Amino acid sequence: MSTNPSTPGIAAGRLSAAQVASNFSDLHPPLTDHEARVAADRCYFCHDAPCMEACPTSIDIPLFIRQISTGTPEAAAHTIFSQNILGGMCARVCPTETLCEEVCVREEAEGKPVIIGQLQRYATDRLMARGGHPYARAASTGKSVAVVGAGPAGLACAHRLAMHGHDVTLFDARPKGGGLNEYGIAAYKAAGDFAQQELDWLMGVGGITCAYDQRLGDNLALDALQAEHDAVFLAIGLAGVNAMTVSGAHDADISAVDWISDMRQSPNKTDIPVGRNVVVIGGGMTAVDAAVQAKLLGAETVTIAYRRDKAAMAASVFEQDLASSKGVRILYNAAPKSLTADSITLARTETRDGKLVETGEEMTLPADQVMRAIGQTLEGAPDILALENGKIYVNETGQTSVDGIWAGGDCATGGEDLTVTAVAEGRDAAEDIHNRLMGKG
Amino acid sequence: MADLSSEFIGIKSPNPFWLASAPPTDKEYNVRRAFEAGWGGVVWKTLGEAGPPVVNVNGPRYGAIHGADRRLLGLNNIELITDRPLEVNIEEITRVKKDYPDHAVVVSLMVPCEEGPWRDILRRLEDTGADGVELNFGCPHGMAERGMGSAVGQVPEYIQMVTEWVKKHSDFPCIVKLTPNITNILYPAKAAMDGGADAVSLINTINSITSVNLDTFAPEPTIDGWGAHGGYCGPAVKPIAMNMVAEIARNPETAKLPISGIGGVTTWRDAAEFMALGAGNVQVCTAAMTYGFKIVQEMISGLSQYMDEKGISNVSDIVGRAVPNAKDWQDLNLNYVTKAVIDQDKCIKCGRCHIVCEDTSHQAIWMHEDRTFEVNDAECVACNLCVNVCPVEDCITMRELDLGEIDERTGKKVEDYANWTTHPNNIGASCG
Incomplete structure (x- = not known):
């Protein structure tokens, strides 16, 4: 019998290509x-x-x-x-x-x-x-700006700077631009390779040169950027994942972020292995994105284990309901306790006097795959920049502690870690950079 | 259950809902379906002279105004009178009336403005069993260019003359259908009455261009690149029609003239409103052309329920009930003072009351820091705009100030009834 949702262990191709394609089509079909x-x-x-x-x-x-x-x-x-x-x-x-x-x-x-x-x-x-691009660039200012990170913040900043007539070089550590739009969010939210289409369309403004596979602190040096450009904008995102120690060892204890990224890059997704029984640890959008996509790929059971209660969950009620509607079970007040090769034991919790405590009750679930979605951290930030609460400190216009360097998006302080917030920060930093370069700031 | 049976100028029908002279009443097939669906009567689509019938355009006859979900709000047509031979219509009318003796069958007529043609057509109707005739002096397009329809209806002398011919050459109860494309509806209504009409029906359609195609720059409906004005009807015209009905009903000279109310009647409520303003019955067209004949069932059940709830046993008891309250502006009580009140529990904080008052009216609604909205009685003139634009029913209401209460806007006490005719600012009044 061919591979199906009940096939033990981890396997690719649990559903037919047609079923997977249907599962990963637009969450909301376009309006007529x-x-x-x-x-x-x-x-x-x-x-x-x-x-x-x-x-x-x-x-x-x-x-x-x-x-x-x-x-x-x-x-x-x-x-x-x-x-x-x-x-x-x-x-x-x-x-x-x-x-x-x-x-x-x-x-x-x-x-x-x-x-x-x-x-x-x-x-x-x-x-x-309609094709083409709706904005025309202003006359060239002769100024150049380095934008590091081609995610939402970097793209928004680069576009606004280009519109104002500056020359922008847009660097990214990965082989493609788009950042989380390309690598991070659930595929059914950006069906049809939309992230790349949008990026290509955005580049239509002109004046932006892309340089991929350029990692800050690796093959890209901040001091060189400072020397070669009139300003630098950093939008490097959160490249690290939070650490969490759970006793025991599991055969497939993976990062949900990496799994989603691999899945996003797979053209038809039938080559992405997924467990028969999947447990996702976490309570944010990444946890929901990973769990729902595991289910859409044909996992037989998918459970989100979140250590706090429903109200505390970072994923919205809409996201939680979406997960439930796709057949994902959400266990609230369930914290990871220990792992074996193919199972996870969760400790039930409750909040007493404002503190999360274990009740003493435990449950063990079969788990062919354990995906960790417990938050991401800043990684590779240049040492010369001041940090605050684990992020690059910026003021309200996006300036870092170092003159001539701005930052925005998830790597910087301020706002929620959302695409739309990153866009606002990139745009506003661009306006500040523009004012500074034109002597208005 | 209330008795909906109706008698209008001696013509009996099971209910006061008639289909107006229009496409739905052009053929035996349609009219039989209408009666089976429950309509009380029909005015058969306008017959013309014997001989070659008129022809219609072969492109679109209708244009429409739509709401966002393509709800049809107004309909325009450039269709003419019946384009079927007179003989065929006469035969069909006769057969239908024979099979539906309890239903009203009135025949609409339009022939050239000469005595002979009117005498002839009336003779042709004598053996049909029809209950009456309606003179089409209203059609504003096509036929008007040939000196008929609204071309007659716009000249009171012609109305009177033709009505006199009709009364002279037949015993049919005679309804004169009036055009709204005039300056004062009382002149044609009075002319019809003076000519001996048993009733008037109104309104016929309003001259209109529904839209312009901005690619071809042609009015719509467009016939081979050109458009001609047509007749507008449907829910959008109801307020215009009701005013004209009320003008006739409350005018002492014409007050006794029976009225058949027409213009945008879509629901039982519309019908009841027309009747309250003096219409003895109503005629419907657009609603049927939008939804089919079945809508009459809602009209019947709705009017019955309303009458039962109000303890009204006969439809004639509704007729004219609102007429005594339809007045001239100068009669209105200038000492009636109200103030808008916003129900904070119902308010959804859209802010429209505030912005329309601020931008376009009297700056009488505060928007507070916490996005709550409050009426400033010292500025509120009670214009009602906030009530009208508020998307929540009964969220903003008007509170009537008691006698003796201070109006914060004027600083004066609310006094007893007084109108413009005695107001100190009225120079004419002080002479008295």
């Missing part, structure tokens, strides 16, 4: 014109809209939705891109349920917000499908 008009009609065009306030990039949401409702999604896309050049990706990956849609007055009114994320995708898809 009519669906978009109907959805847009639900927007009340609020004054001083709460959704706009909740958006880290401050997109004028009521305006872009009104532009959709009047049959001009391209104009809507301009409204979006003027604030957030990665509006296409953010439309797909933003946890809108905890941002714009959470504060939508229709959420307050009837528990059903305007589907802002899907409308944003409708508009941005429309303009991007």
Whole structure:
């Protein structure tokens, strides 16, 4: 009998290629014109809209939705891109349920917000499908900026700087750009190789030179960048993973981040091995992304073990419900205790007087694969930069402790570790760099 | 259950819901389906002279205004009167009436503005068993260019003249259908009455261009690159129609003239509103053309429930109930003072009341730091705009100030009824 979800151990190809392709298609299929008009009609065009306030990039949401409702999604896309050049990706990956849609007055009114994320995708898809690039560069300033890290923060910064007429060299340690958009998020959120399409489209502004396989502190030196460029922006993300010691040894105790990255790079995903019984340790978006994708690849059982309770989980209720709907079991108050070659023992916990304590109860689950998704850490930050709470310290305009060096995205202090926050930080740092280079700052 | 049976100028029908003269009543097939579905009566689509019938365009006849989910709000048409031979229509009317003796069958007519053609067509109807005739003086497109339809309806003298011919050459109860494309509906209504009409029906469609194609720069519906104005109807025209009905009903000279109300009637509630403003029954077209004949079942059940709840046993008891309350502006109580009140529990904080008041009205709604909204009674003129734009039903309401209460805006006490005719600012009033 061929490989299937019940095949013991770890195996690739538990489901047919067709089934996998279907499983990894768009989480939300694109809206049709009519669906978009109907959805847009639900927007009340609020004054001083709460959704706009909740958006880290401050997109004028009521305006872009009104532009959709009047049959001009391209104009809507301009409204979006003027604030957030990665509006296409953010439309797909933003946890809108905890941002714009959470504060939508229709959420307050009837528990059903305007589907802002899907409308944003409708508009941005429309303009991007036209080809070309919507922005023209300003006249060359003769200044050059090094942007290290081609993830959301780096791309947003590079684009804004290029628009202002600066020459940008965009470095990345990996063989492709995109950062977490390309390597980190669940495949069904960016179906159809969207991360690379968006990157190519963004480069259409001109003035950005990409240099891949360039790792800071390895084959890329900060002092050289400082010497060769008028400014440096660091957006190196969080390359390390948190350490956690669990007694015993497991045959397949892996990093969820690495597993997701491998899976994202696999063209059809049927070559990615997945356990019959998978246990994911963690409570954030990465844990959900890993667990759901393991299930979509055909794992028979997938369990997320999170040491705290449901309310404390970093993954939103929407994400938790998504996981449940795909057949993932979420065990709350279950902390990893020990491992054997093919099982994991979890200690049940509870919160007493504000402290998490073990209850003494334990449970052991069969586990062919244990995926750790317990958070990422800053790795490889240049020594000359001051850190704060394990991140590169930046002020409100993105300047680090060293003059001429800015930073943003997950590697820097401030804001949540979200794509949309990274875009805002990259954009704002670019404006600050621009002002400085043009003598306005 | 309430008795919905209706008698309008002596014409009986099981209920007051008739189908207006229009495409739904052009053929025996349609009319039989309408009666089976529950319609109380029909006004058969307008017949013209014997001989070669009119022809219609062979491109689109209708244009529409849609809401976001393509809900049809207004419909425009450039269809003419029946394009089927007179003989065929006469035969069908006769057969239908014979099979549905308890249902109302009124025949709409439009022939050239000469006595002979009117006499002739009335003679052709004599043996059909039809319950009455409706004179189409309303159609605003096509036929008007040939001196018929609204071309007659816009000249009160013609209305009176033709009505007199009709009364002279037949015993049919005669309804004159009025066009809204005039300056004052009272002139044509009075002309119809003076000519001996038993009733008027209104409104016919309103001259309109529904949209312009911005690629071809042609009005729609577009026939081979050109468009002609058509007649507008449907829910969008209801407020215009109701005002015209009310004008006739509350005018002392025309108050006794029976009215068949037409214009955007879509639900039982629309029908009841028309009747309250003086319509003895209603005629429906667009709603049927949008949803099919079955909608009459909701109209029947809705009106029945309303009448039962209000203890009204006969539909005629609704007719005209709102007429005494339809007044001139100068009659309105200027000492009636209200203030908007925002229910903080219902408010969803969209801020629209604030921004429209701030931008376009009286700066009478505060937006506080915590995104709560509050009415400033010292500025509120009770215009009602906030109530109208608020997306939440009953979130903003109007509180009536008691007699003797201070209006914070004017600093004056609320006094007894007084209107403009006696107001000190009214120079004309002080002469009295």
